[in-house]
Amino acid sequence: NSRFDHQAIRKQFPTLQQQLGDHPLCYLDTAATSQKPQCVIDAMNDYYVQDNANVHRAAHQLSARATQKYEQVRQQVKQLIQAGSNQQVIFTHGTTESINMVAHGLTTQFKKDDIILVDGAAHHANIVPWQALAKRTGAKVIPIGLTPSGHLDLSSYDNLLALKPKLVALSHVTNALGTINPVENLVAKAKQQGALTLVDGAQAIAHLDVNVQTLGCDYYVFSGHKMYGPTGVGILYGTLDALNMLDPMLTGGEMIKSVSFEATTYGELPNRLEAGTPAIAEVIGLGAAITFLSKLDKPQIQQHEREMLSYLQQQLSQLGDITLYGVEGSGLADNNATSTNNLGAVAFNLASEHHQDVGILLDQQGIAVRCGHHCAMPLMQHLMIKGCCRASIGIYNNQQDIDRFINALNEVKLMLL
């Protein structure tokens, strides 16, 4: 299709145009953080060069411009995820902070023996804040069971829902294996049992169309840096009721209505949950990333990413001596998935070699992949491995990247096996 000029997209990412020694960089670690297009870098730079001022405070023009740019991004995020209103979009510093704000903010709502169900394959950011909440309140965290291949076990989920959990914490897409969960269905079932629901969208937001109203969840969280935006900014979306239920984790300036030593009152959403000076440049950078993505043909990008991922899976499985994790059919394919129920990432090990050795030898050939437990130690325990390598893709990756990766892995194989 003539509208799809992949080379032109790739060219907009300056970091990708570099050599690592004798090798051009081959970046397959987008699930850890995506590279940034020039327009995001420029937008942040422009803010510091032209508009640098604090938001929401002063009467002067710079502050007005900064505030206008900052609030414009709230509107963009609202549209991106189809939120009902701007008040429902809270700027945070990332997914981790967003989940902590919810877990902390619900403390007074929880009591001893209340149940929190957590995706057994979740990122630590969607496990540890719930454990801390449980410690504060006497509630219990129960992991949702996994199938042998590391997918959510729907019958375990149904059984646990019968315990009437107070909250269910899900991953839209898992970071370690790239599993797409049928969250709309999972959320609907949790709601039938009266549970609050949080969906971690960190790995979904750059790849899928996210509509929080059809998902029906109470909270949806993600990070800017996984969607071609900067680090240091993230989103907490919630329904008005769910956000109003939260006690602010941070208190101070910006979030109050009035302060006195006798009686301080808090302001309205979204300010009530945004104490202190926010990450203004980063929010503006996130806005530029959303604009960048909105100019691309989404179905074509999604198609391209699916093609790259299945090519990657297929090439890896043909290489031999490779164990792939999380790709066996589990019957859990989301409506959005086509030939595969994975998104963005492939996890693997080379024979019985240590994942770290494989990663280092790939790096020596200019290939960037992530090796380790991927902040999902319970999932690794379930798979009975210490860790694995993960190759993940973004909009800029092409077939040549994957061929280079496979050739390099073949070299590693010759060296190690």
Ligand code: PMP
């Ligand atoms: N959840 C998932 C699924 C993730 O992939 C990540 C980032 N690796 C996080 C949460 C945490 O995001 P952040 O580090 O940006 O707070």
